[in-house]
Amino acid sequence: MSFVPLNLLQSCTTGADGSACQKTSIMFLMLIANLFGYSVDGNYLRIRRSGTKTQRIFPQSTPKEYDFIIIGGGSAGCVLANRLTEVEEWNVLLLEAGMEESKVSQVPAFAPYFVHSNIDWNFKTQPSEKSCRSYRGGSCVFPQGKGLGGSSSINSMIYVRGNRKDYEKWAQLGNAGWSYEEVLQYFKKSEDNLDKEIVQSNPTFHGTGGYQPISHFPYTDQNAKILINAFEELGYKNIDVNARRHIGVTRLQTTSKNGRRQSTNSAFIQSIRKKRSNLFIETQAFVTKVIIDPETKQVKGVEYTSTATGKVKIILARKEVIISAGAINSPKVLMLSGIGPGSELRKHGINVIYEAPVGQNFHDHVTTLGIVIKLNKTSSIKNNKERLKDVYYYLRTGKGPLSSTGPMVSNAFIQTNYEESDNLPDIQYTFGPVYSKTSGIQPLSYFDAIGVYPVLIAPKSRGFIKLNNTDPVWGDPIIYPGYFENSLDKYRMIEGIKIFQNMFNTTAFKENEYQMDHVPLPNCKQWKFNSDKYWSCVIREYTASCYHIAGSCKMGPQTDQEAVVDPQLRVYGISGLRVADASIMPIVVRGNTNAPTIMIAEKASDMVKDAWLNKS
Known part of the structure; x- marks a missing residue:
């Protein structure tokens, strides 16, 4: 299989007015699919070494028993597969529902093309009176990566770890071992920071030599520089957001190298895949449940269906099964396996093996689409x-506009009056390209306006995940994000919008003729533009997820009634089962979630090694 936008015409529609794409846009998208749509790994050869001989063989059919089975080959699963196969006597199977990572994923500017494609799970939220009201079906989209690398293969590559106090809070909640000082080593362990100046400036906080390349893109759009200059005019310091300060403006580092995305598949799997004979990977493997002895509560293995052949397979685990399927699919797998709210499971005819608050505590960083900067000069x-010239230049060099994400490389973290803690941000400004004069989705490199997204990074609201009512196994889970259930979240967002408007008074904005688009959004035009009622309407009608979903398999001590896993990430009530991904976060970090998810997997792998290698 290769990368395919599932519906070319639909993927090539503005969405705002429903207009069809220009023929040139369709042709450009077809060119991209043809040039970059093939697999990164292809028909890879497994290398097995014996003494001085090297044998090259094509992948064989998988054995029926492994020491460890990892469900999900995404941001966490790829890290776990790498670290656990460091122990040569352990056989590890990595199961991924999607396909091999596509070459198209490597191009930073192509990220918009991945939504609604066959490398996206295409999740949507349930309708709500408080959010996402103006979209088709009253739903917000929830892109999640489907394929090796998971969401790290389709995201914006932003490398932000969150705030020191996020992890201190985790520890205060009873999660021993998760304080900032204790997790910092795992951030540094995975990191290969390629920007010498950053490493030299903050060696305490950065690492080199790890599997995960971290760098600045080789190309910076002039608008990203203007945004940074304007924030500095307002008094925000230019910071390394992964060091001591967290309030300020920054040119982001990314999970990239030489202008190319470095997903966890690229970083942690491709580097070892042909070298370790104890690593087994099966793609297009849709897990339907973890097999658990209902009497002993001991994990036995995993049942999954090969979507390539339609065959149902059962694979046994000698030691553990680790679920790393993300904050939507990890709770789904647990519930299908008989672990979850009893009433929910019985409703679907699932035998309840252990009652647990699976799917609760679900939350996300939310934003809105309401602020647009019109560009007159830039x-x-x-x-x-x-x-096309840019495409072929990128193919030759890995440089040029396609090697970056346009205005997205500039970010700022600020504090509203609603944040009670000192020096803690609660709003993150991120920026995206807007195509007001063209139809169709474009690469992030090309735009004539900038969307300003005030991201709520300290949400109080909570939602939940449930199984699909019609088809709990193959149907998408029911997602209630709970946006703005706590009204404080809305007030923070409105203040974040107002604070940003000070940018239009800066010299940087005025010199470059940046102007705020004063055309009211259609479903809020009954309110005076820029009034609190107008922005309250915009937040409710034109909500957007930042895809930083977390918390649905909450980590906590046994006294925490919402906890699903303990601080060792072991599922309560079950032997031989862990969860390791963003779903375990008791409180989502104040920043992007990919870097923390990698950290969680690094720490989890050490926990597993300690449990099995140091057994008395």
Whole structure:
């Protein structure tokens, strides 16, 4: 299989007015699919070494028993597969529902093309009176990576760890071993920071030599520089957001190298896949349940269906099964396996093996689409010939506009008056390209306006995940994100919008003729533009997820009635089962979640090694 936008015309529609794409946009998207749509790994050869001989063999059918089975080959699963196969006598099976990672994922500017494609799970939220009201079906989209690398293969590559106090709070909640000082070593362990200046400036906080390359993109759009300059004019210091300070403006580092995305598959799997004979990977493996002895509560193995052949397989685990399927699919797998709220499981005819609050505590960083900067001097829109030139330049060099994410590389972290703790941000400003004069989805490199997204990074609201009512196994889980159930979240967002508007008074904005788009959004035009009622309407009608979903398999001490896993990430009530991904976060960190998810997997792998290698 290769990368395919599932519905070319739908993927190539503005969405705002429903207009069809220009033919040039369709042709450009087809070109991208043809040039970059093939697998990164292809028909890889497994290398097995014996003494001085090297034998090359194609992948064989998988054995029926392994020491460890990892469910999900995403941001966490790839890290776990790497670290556990460091123990040569352990056989490890990595199961991934999607396909091999596609070459198209490597190009930073192509991220918009992945939504609604076959490398996206295509999740949507349930309708709510308080959010996402103006979209089709009253639903917000929840892109999640499907394929090796998971969401690290389709995200914006932003490397932000969160705030020191996030992890201190985790520890205070009863999660021993998860304080900032204790998790910092795992951030540094995975990191291969390629920007010498950053490492030299803050060696306490950065590592080199790890599997995960971290760097700045080789290309920086002029608009990203203007945004940073404007924040500095307002008094925000230019910071390394992964060091001591967290309030300020920054040019982001990313999970990239030489202008190319480095997903956890690229970083942790491709580097070892041909070298370790104890690593087994099966893609297109849709897990339907973990097999658990209902009497002993001991994990036996995993049942899954090969979507390539349609065959149902059962694989046994000698030691543990580790679920790393993400904050939506990890609770789904647990519930299908008989672990979850009893009433929910019985409703679907699932035998209840252990009652647990699986799917609760679900939360996300939420934003809105309401603020747009019109560009009068710094538009980066190009015609088809110019864009093709950029494509071939990128193919030759890994440089140019396609090697970056446009205005997204600039970010700022600020504090509203609603945040009670000192020096803690509660709003993160991120920026995205807007195509007001063209139809169709474009690479992040080309835009004539900038969308301003005030991201709520300290949400109080909580939602939940339930099984699909019609088809709990193959149907998408029911997602209630709970946006703005706590009204404080809305007030923080409105203040974040107001604070940003000070940017239009800066010299940087005025010199470059940045102007705020004063055209009211259609479903809020009954309110005076820029009033609190207007922004309250915008937040409710034009909600957007930042895809930083977390918490649905909460980590906590046994006294925590919401906890699903203990601080060792072992599922309560079950032997031989852990969860290791963003779903275990008791409280989502104040920043992007990919780097913390990698950290969680690094720490989890050490916990597993300690449990089995140091057994008395």
